[in-house]
Amino acid sequence: MQMNEQARAGGLLREEGARNHRVTPMELFFDLVYVFAITQLSHLLLDHLNVRGALQTGLLLLAVWWAWVYTAWATNWFDPNQRPVRIMLIAVMVASLIMSAVIPEAFAERGLLFAGAYVAMQIGRTSFVIWGMGARPVLRQNFQRVLVWHIGSGIFWIAGALVSGSTREVLWLAAVAVDLAGPVSGFYIHGLGRSSTHDWTIDGEHLAERCQLFLIIALGESILVTGATFGELEITPQTVAGFVVAFLGSVALWWVYFDRGAGAAAETIAHSDDPGALGRSAYTYLHLPMVAGVIVTAVGDELAIAHPLGHASPEIVATVLGGPALFLAGHTLFKRAVFGVWSWSRLAAIVLLGVIAIAGREWAPLALAASILPIVAAVSWWDSRSPHGASGGATSH
Numbered sequence: 001m002q003m004n005e006q007a008r009a010g011g012l013l014r015e016e017g018a019r020n021h022r023v024t025p026m027e028l029f030f031d032l033v034y035v036f037a038i039t040q041l042s043h044l045l046l047d048h049l050n051v052r053g054a055l056q057t058g059l060l061l062l063a064v065w066w067a068w069v070y071t072a073w074a075t076n077w078f079d080p081n082q083r084p085v086r087i088m089l090i091a092v093m094v095a096s097l098i099m100s101a102v103i104p105e106a107f108a109e110r111g112l113l114f115a116g117a118y119v120a121m122q123i124g125r126t127s128f129v130i131w132g133m134g135a136r137p138v139l140r141q142n143f144q145r146v147l148v149w150h151i152g153s154g155i156f157w158i159a160g161a162l163v164s165g166s167t168r169e170v171l172w173l174a175a176v177a178v179d180l181a182g183p184v185s186g187f188y189i190h191g192l193g194r195s196s197t198h199d200w201t202i203d204g205e206h207l208a209e210r211c212q213l214f215l216i217i218a219l220g221e222s223i224l225v226t227g228a229t230f231g232e233l234e235i236t237p238q239t240v241a242g243f244v245v246a247f248l249g250s251v252a253l254w255w256v257y258f259d260r261g262a263g264a265a266a267e268t269i270a271h272s273d274d275p276g277a278l279g280r281s282a283y284t285y286l287h288l289p290m291v292a293g294v295i296v297t298a299v300g301d302e303l304a305i306a307h308p309l310g311h312a313s314p315e316i317v318a319t320v321l322g323g324p325a326l327f328l329a330g331h332t333l334f335k336r337a338v339f340g341v342w343s344w345s346r347l348a349a350i351v352l353l354g355v356i357a358i359a360g361r362e363w364a365p366l367a368l369a370a371s372i373l374p375i376v377a378a379v380s381w382w383d384s385r386s387p388h389g390a391s392g393g394a395t396s397h
Contacts (some may be wrong), residue, residue: 171383
């Protein structure tokens with residue numbers, strides 16, 4: 001039995017010397033489902049552009065992100081080129097596609113389908129990982145703890161799907177709270193103890209690349225929204241200007257993240273004494289607000305292109321300015337976690353966006369969107385003055 005377990009683990013897990021291999025085609029194929037998921041979330045927010053709609057979209061985004069990021073951690077250990085691992089990933093893709101397809105009706109009659117798909121993939125993937133770990137007792141016991149936490153959150157997800165209205169929202173909020181609390185608590189289980197981040201022997205560079213690619217997915221969806229909205233409108237100087245400003249806004253966010261800091265961050269986690277800790281904080285938790293910021297920005301872009309002139313409604317102000325502010329806030333925390341510094345240039349940019357939100361309530365949507373460009377460009381310019389873009393104008397703690 002022990003020899004079979006060792007053979008199974010050796011056949012499915014990445015070889016230690018090959019752990020730093022780049023992302024495989026199977027992982028890129030897997031990510032295609034989440035292009036659809038991000039599109040569905042942005043449309044849901046656009047169709048329910050109020051506080052309750054924002055909270056509901058946020059809850060569903062957490063489920064989508066959690067389903068994806070746990071798979072990214074699994075493929076950090078498991079080789080996607082092995083047939084059983086591919087079959088597992090395809091099964092998770094099917095569940096992810098079902099979950100994504102019913103996002104618009106998740107708080108209506110299709111809540112059970114959404115919750116069932118999410119719980120099935122979380123429990124099914126983790127069960128596969130436990131089976132496939134073979135004779136690696138530390139990691140195997142870690143995922144046994146993870147499985148218990150998934151079952152615990154799954155109870156709230158399914159219970160919420162069986163009721164309606166605000167009761168569903170409360171139960172799903174509890175489910176999300178359990179999901180968020182798991183990693184930070186070390187997946188503590190009475191009798192099994194808790195996991196140490198030193199036990200999470202990940203390849204930091206691989207996880208960094210996976211999260212960078214998910215951010216590309218979100219930015220790509222923003223560009224798709226920009227192009228699709230522009231293509232449906234009459235070509236006028238105003239709509240052309242709105243299209244150009246929205247596209248440059250996506251470029252600006254990409255530039256802030258990828259120009260210098262992304263590579264330096266990947267190097268940092270790759271050479272960290274505790275890559276599991278950085279993987280948990282900087283990549284598992286702190287990429288989420290950046291993804292949320294891109295989704296909100298995409299909604300703001302669509303509104304600004306469709307209504308470039310006239311009075312900016314509170315919804316337009318909140319999305320056009322709030323999306324980049326949320327992205328910059330997430331990136332500030334990310335850089336703090338990775339480099340141990342505060343990026344004062346990003347904090348100053350967030351304050352400026354807040355000032356514009358107050359002072360620019362009478363501005364046209366196009367003017368609001370255009371005002372973001374020099375602010376974000378200034379952040380990128382300041383990064384270029386710092387070694388590797390790591391400090392971003394910050395001082396150490």
